[in-house]
Amino acid sequence: xxxxxxxxxxxxxxxxLLKKCNVAAIIxxxxxxxxxxxxxxxxxxxxxxxxxxxxxxxGKGHVYFPVVKKTDYSHQSxxxxxxxxxxxxxxxMVSFFMKKNDLSLSELEAIMKEIRKPEEExx
Numbered sequence: 638x639x640x641x642x643x644x645x646x647x648x649x650x651x652x653x654l655l656k657k658c659n660v661a662a663i664i665x666x667x668x669x670x671x672x673x674x675x676x677x678x679x680x681x682x683x684x685x686x687x688x689x690x691x692x693x694x695x696g697k698g699h700v701y702f703p704v705v706k707k708t709d710y711s712h713q714s715x716x717x718x719x720x721x722x723x724x725x726x727x728x729x730m731v732s733f734f735m736k737k738n739d740l741s742l743s744e745l746e747a748i749m750k751e752i753r754k755p756e757e758e759x760x
């Protein structure tokens with residue numbers, strides 16, 4: 638899976654949120670100053686060429702939808718971050734963020750509880 642640019646990722650976040658939408662709906666969700674219609678349309682077509690987005694014809698226009706799950710992209714991005722900056726060690730990454738964000742013991746316990754949650758729900 639390819640890495641996205643900041644602009645592509647911003648558009649993908651909106652597509653993941655809305656599930657299906659046209660370019661105008663994407664623009665409506667973007668912060669001010671709003672980019673031009675053609676700019677967003679070009680980004681969506683690039684995302685389509687990269688295999689992240691597909692479309693359906695609707696009237697005279699298109700409705701776009703993500704074909705890559707947000708969790709899949711997030712997982713790949715986190716792995717790239719860990720490999721690139723923490724020599725593949727999740728422990729080093731967590732330690733780094735704990736130190737930089739000055740986490741308390743209770744905050745760490747809350748994080749551990751959240752991490753265990755999916756495991757407990759699957760059983």
